[in-house]
Amino acid sequence: MTGTARRRRRRAATARAGAPILLVVPAVLAVVFLAIPLLGLLGQTPWRNLAAELAAPKVQTALRLSLVCSLGAVAISILVGVPLAFLLARVEFPGRNLVRALTTLPMVLPPVVGGVALLLAFGRRGLAGQWLDRAFGITLPFTTAGAILAEAFVAMPFLVITTEAGLRAMDRRFEDAATTLGAGRWTTFRRVTLPLIAPSLGAGVALCWARALGEFGATITFAGNLPGTTQTMPLAVYLALENDLQAAIALSLVLLVVSLAVLIGLRDRWFPTA
Amino acid sequence: MLRSWIRSAVALLVAAMLAAACGSDDQPSAGSSASTEIKVFAAASLTAAFSELGPQFTAANGGTKVTFNFAGSQALATQIQQGAPADVFASADTTSMDKVKDLVGTPQVFASNQLQIVVEKGNPKGVKGLGDLASADLKVVLAAPEVPAGRYAQQALDQAGIIVKPVSQEDSVKAVVTKVSLGEADAGIVYTTDVTAGGDTVDGVDIPAVQNVTATYPIATVKAGSNQAKAQAFMDLVLSSQGQQVLESYGFLPPPTS
Amino acid sequence: MSLEARVELTLGQLHLHVDLAVATGELVVLLGPNGAGKTTLLLALAGLATVEDGRVVLDGDVLEDTGAGVRVPTERRPIGFVFQDYLLFPHLSALENVAFGLRARGVPRAEARRRAGAWLERVGLAEHASSRPRALSGGQAQRVALARAMVADPRLLLLDEPLAALDVASRSEVRRDLRRHLASFDGTRLLVTHDPLEAMTLADRLVVLERGRVTQTGTAVEVSARPRSRYVAELVGVNLFRGLADGHTVQLAAGGTLVVADDCHGEVFAAVHPHAVALHRHPPEGTPRNVWAGTAENLEAAGDRVRVRVAGTVTIVAEVTPAAAAELRLADGGPVWAAVKATEVTVYPA
Numbered sequence: 001m002t003g004t005a006r007r008r009r010r011r012a013a014t015a016r017a018g019a020p021i022l023l024v025v026p027a028v029l030a031v032v033f034l035a036i037p038l039l040g041l042l043g044q045t046p047w048r049n050l051a052a053e054l055a056a057p058k059v060q061t062a063l064r065l066s067l068v069c070s071l072g073a074v075a076i077s078i079l080v081g082v083p084l085a086f087l088l089a090r091v092e093f094p095g096r097n098l099v100r101a102l103t104t105l106p107m108v109l110p111p112v113v114g115g116v117a118l119l120l121a122f123g124r125r126g127l128a129g130q131w132l133d134r135a136f137g138i139t140l141p142f143t144t145a146g147a148i149l150a151e152a153f154v155a156m157p158f159l160v161i162t163t164e165a166g167l168r169a170m171d172r173r174f175e176d177a178a179t180t181l182g183a184g185r186w187t188t189f190r191r192v193t194l195p196l197i198a199p200s201l202g203a204g205v206a207l208c209w210a211r212a213l214g215e216f217g218a219t220i221t222f223a224g225n226l227p228g229t230t231q232t233m234p235l236a237v238y239l240a241l242e243n244d245l246q247a248a249i250a251l252s253l254v255l256l257v258v259s260l261a262v263l264i265g266l267r268d269r270w271f272p273t274a
Numbered sequence: 275m276l277r278s279w280i281r282s283a284v285a286l287l288v289a290a291m292l293a294a295a296c297g298s299d300d301q302p303s304a305g306s307s308a309s310t311e312i313k314v315f316a317a318a319s320l321t322a323a324f325s326e327l328g329p330q331f332t333a334a335n336g337g338t339k340v341t342f343n344f345a346g347s348q349a350l351a352t353q354i355q356q357g358a359p360a361d362v363f364a365s366a367d368t369t370s371m372d373k374v375k376d377l378v379g380t381p382q383v384f385a386s387n388q389l390q391i392v393v394e395k396g397n398p399k400g401v402k403g404l405g406d407l408a409s410a411d412l413k414v415v416l417a418a419p420e421v422p423a424g425r426y427a428q429q430a431l432d433q434a435g436i437i438v439k440p441v442s443q444e445d446s447v448k449a450v451v452t453k454v455s456l457g458e459a460d461a462g463i464v465y466t467t468d469v470t471a472g473g474d475t476v477d478g479v480d481i482p483a484v485q486n487v488t489a490t491y492p493i494a495t496v497k498a499g500s501n502q503a504k505a506q507a508f509m510d511l512v513l514s515s516q517g518q519q520v521l522e523s524y525g526f527l528p529p530p531t532s
Numbered sequence: 533m534s535l536e537a538r539v540e541l542t543l544g545q546l547h548l549h550v551d552l553a554v555a556t557g558e559l560v561v562l563l564g565p566n567g568a569g570k571t572t573l574l575l576a577l578a579g580l581a582t583v584e585d586g587r588v589v590l591d592g593d594v595l596e597d598t599g600a601g602v603r604v605p606t607e608r609r610p611i612g613f614v615f616q617d618y619l620l621f622p623h624l625s626a627l628e629n630v631a632f633g634l635r636a637r638g639v640p641r642a643e644a645r646r647r648a649g650a651w652l653e654r655v656g657l658a659e660h661a662s663s664r665p666r667a668l669s670g671g672q673a674q675r676v677a678l679a680r681a682m683v684a685d686p687r688l689l690l691l692d693e694p695l696a697a698l699d700v701a702s703r704s705e706v707r708r709d710l711r712r713h714l715a716s717f718d719g720t721r722l723l724v725t726h727d728p729l730e731a732m733t734l735a736d737r738l739v740v741l742e743r744g745r746v747t748q749t750g751t752a753v754e755v756s757a758r759p760r761s762r763y764v765a766e767l768v769g770v771n772l773f774r775g776l777a778d779g780h781t782v783q784l785a786a787g788g789t790l791v792v793a794d795d796c797h798g799e800v801f802a803a804v805h806p807h808a809v810a811l812h813r814h815p816p817e818g819t820p821r822n823v824w825a826g827t828a829e830n831l832e833a834a835g836d837r838v839r840v841r842v843a844g845t846v847t848i849v850a851e852v853t854p855a856a857a858a859e860l861r862l863a864d865g866g867p868v869w870a871a872v873k874a875t876e877v878t879v880y881p882a
Binding site for chain 2 (some may be wrong): 230
């Protein structure tokens with residue numbers, strides 16, 4: 001019998017023994033607490049007009065922009081985040097703990113604060129921003145690139161943390177085996193390490209994407225709010241809330257469905273069984 | 275079975291916590307429980323003026339505290355519609371007040387405001403009028419069309435036949451000032467009172483009366499408020515000569531004579 | 533083809549200090565108890581463990597020379613390594629696993645797969661080519677691991693306890709197959725095990741490693757006939773003593789004396805097989821020159837014999853029939869006399 005089948009049998013066997021009522025009751029309350037806002041949203045959804053609402057040009061623009069920006073943020077996160085995760089997991093360098101703290105910082109920082117920090121760094125008068133402006137004529141605020149940057153800033157930590165955990169958990173002797181077979185470091189990484197951490201990496205990418213998709217505070221502060229350029233779905237929902245509740249609900253529903261899908265798809269990865 | 279179900283619940287809980295931490299930063303203020311406190315929802319542009327009136331009200335009303343919630347009028351109206359606990363609502367336009375007309379007492383106009391172009395200190399880009407804002411070299415920021423100030427600004431531009439492509443539509447007029455004062459944007463259209471309130475960080479460029487738009491500010495007590503008497507007292511203070519003086523000192527104009 | 537290695541390293545509590553040479557066509561088995569440093573030595577030869585001081589030369593090519601600062605990285609060493617738990621890549625099929633070494637070295641995909649397929653046939657697993665490692669039995673996985681290590685024609689084949697992960701039932705069959713495949717390999721072979729049976733049946737030459745040092749080397753016959761350490765003596769099942777010889781008497785280091793038939797001098801080992809130890813209830817009369825009193829302790833069944841340790845001036849293990857053991861009432865721990873003929877003592881220089 002394979003390992004996963006054995007594990008599943010063991011899990012089912014323990015569940016049959018039942019959980020203490022002291023845990024079940026609060027757990028049920030937790031589920032109710034979480035489900036009610038979702039049910040409220042579903043209850044208020046204008047089901048009949050939903051298709052029309054979602055087809056509205058403003059909504060379509062926001063949706064398309066959200067997709068472009070979130071995927072762009074994920075791409076950036078993968079390109080620089082995976083190497084960073086590798087460094088943190090494998091290389092002992094001075095200041096490693098500081099770097100790790102730095103990568104988790106955006107996770108605990110209130111997003112608006114993140115946006116302000118980005119402005120101070122990459123704004124027209126910012127630390128790096130003014131050099132970018134003078135040397136290349138590049139300004140990031142008010143651009144789609146700026147929105148992508150803001151989303152990458154808040155979402156990348158998720159990818160780095162998950163990937164680093166995956167790298168630490170994997171059996172490194174597989175890499176030894178690869179070297180004895182003549183594989184250099186890059187070949188080993190590509191053909192052995194990456195496939196072995198694929199589950200963690202996938203989970204990290206999914207979380208990163210979900211976070212980027214839902215980002216609001218940093219985006220509106222740093223990139224601004226302009227339909228078609230920087231008005232992603234969360235910003236559109238926020239502004240629509242005051243005037244066009246139906247559109248706001250429709251957009252919220254889309255975000256909700258996407259987030260739930262990601263989380264449900266990840267449930268086995270979230271708590272990896274040993 | 276149960277275990278994986280509990281796991282899903284915990285996962286959802288964690289997600290909700292993350293979502294809450296990352297979600298909108300607007301927080302409607304908690305309800306006023308004691309009768310020695312009133313909540314005033316006021317348009318963002320009234321921040322400075324009302325903040326000065328607050329202590330004056332408390333002193334004259336036996337220590338009744340005033341807590342303010344300053345935001346875009348459209349956002350405040352929505353909050354009141356959703357049942358946020360407010361005693362007084364002061365809006366920057368009649369549209370937002372109309373939205374909640376069933377929920378408030380009879381509104382009264384207490385001030386008016388005019389638009390002004392806000393630029394960086396020293397006006398480095400040499401903006402002289404509305405027409406300059408159409409320039410492609412300028413980064414112009416406006417309030418979103420859902421915000422009263424944004425609506426007024428668009429009105430003025432439409433009337434003058436000027437097409438402006440803003441780089442961002444901020445969710446409150448104060449945010450427009452912030453972007454300009456930070457140097458991120460070159461110019462924006464805000465209220466004259468905002469330019470005054472911006473102090474040393476910004477300068478204003480006048481919009482001639484013929485192009486300008488007058489914003490009317492109505493105020494009303496909220497019917498569901500728990501302290502009608504004190505709410506009315508605040509409204510009276512705003513409408514009184516004392517209140518009018520304070521408003522004037524911040525650049526507001528008296529209510530238009532209808 | 534040959535290997536000359538001098539390796540010195542420290543890993544935790546282990547201080548490895550080994551001088552090893554493996555000649556052409558010689559299958560050397562490194563035998564030793566757990567923790568002796570056998571795996572560490574293999575890793576050092578593969579370049580996977582840091583050598584503090586040493587020199588490794590394979591077929592005249594220097595793989596490592598700490599003195600000259602030369603160190604060929606693992607991936608460039610012409611080696612094949614079979615790990616104790618095989619470490620077959622779980623995300624690749626058996627065929628892809630075997631082809632890995634070829635593709636890593638630049639062989640085009642099609643040819644790599646063809647050669648890998650040929651090797652799988654050689655080890656009798658052609659029909660499992662597309663199976664994932666988790667679908668293979670222990671013996672099958674071992675064969676894939678062997679094929680994977682050998683497919684790129686390495687000049688040095690290192691095997692770390694290749695049968696240890698198997699259950700006892702499959703072990704003898706796999707051992708036979710392993711012997712066959714190893715025999716056909718024409719490079720240098722070095723196998724590590726803690727199983728004496730494996731060592732005896734596979735080795736051309738045995739090297740005994742204990743606590744990081746080589747204690748003995750020789751053919752299986754030589755090593756069993758003349759154990760030079762308690763570990764080997766226990767493996768072989770022989771009583772081993774160490775002492776100072778002067779003519780026909782050996783003063784044992786642990787106390788007591790042994791009279792021996794051979795004339796010898798200096799530091800010696802003295803070996804006595806348990807079946808050469810006679811036990812009596814009363815002090816025996818007769819020719820045995822080595823007689824002493826003792827108490828019987830620790831009876832053990834060994835096949836259809838009984839082994840009993842007799843503690844006395846000289847502590848020795850005797851082998852008797854169960855009937856004799858009962859007769860002598862050995863189980864009660866009563867007094868007993870042990871006798872060993874001088875001619876039954878094998879003495880050799882230490």
